[in-house]
Amino acid sequence: MNTSADGPNFAQEMETSQESGCLICTALKRFQSGCVHKGSDPKPQSLCSVHTWLIAKSVDAETAADTLLSILERALEGKAYGFSCEICSWVEQREQAELEEFIKRLQNPTFQTWFHEHGGLCIPHARRLFDQVPKDFRDAIVSPVKRDTRTLKASLIALLQSARAGTPTHPGILGRVAEHLVGKRGLQIR
16 A cells, blocks of 8 residues: 555555555555655654654664754754654644545445455544444444454464463564554554
8 A cells, every 4th residue: 555645545555455454554654654764855843752763763864864953953942842743743634634535435335345355444543434434334344343353352362372371472463463452553543
């Protein structure tokens, strides 16, 4: 699922996506990564802790130094410290656009069938969509989330039993459950 600078387009590629987990989160992570890695033009004027550290650890030294120097100078002038994070704001705006696009796609019977069989949403995005979709489409949101929840619950029970028995465990399930409960790591979903 790619996102363009012009707006959401995850829905155009959703049927061929090989990534698991929340479709909205996946689109947002890619968008966020683009905001962080492109050298941001315009550069963010303020950053939260998460995005400051993300830039510091994942961007080339020139881009990171240039971005953080600009923010440091603004902070010394008292202009950036304590303000909200611009990348968070950009991601939040994109999130609403992605939700709106998802709702449009959900009205297509072919997409509904695909989503019922293969789609995934984290609980926070499912709740937000549930509140925004027409009542006729609420089951299309709830059914896949319940399916994923049952699958994850069974995997957690198996992991717990293995751990209690002292046998080697496969903790990758813990990350999948965390994503299902709160969204992909590194995203601040409200």
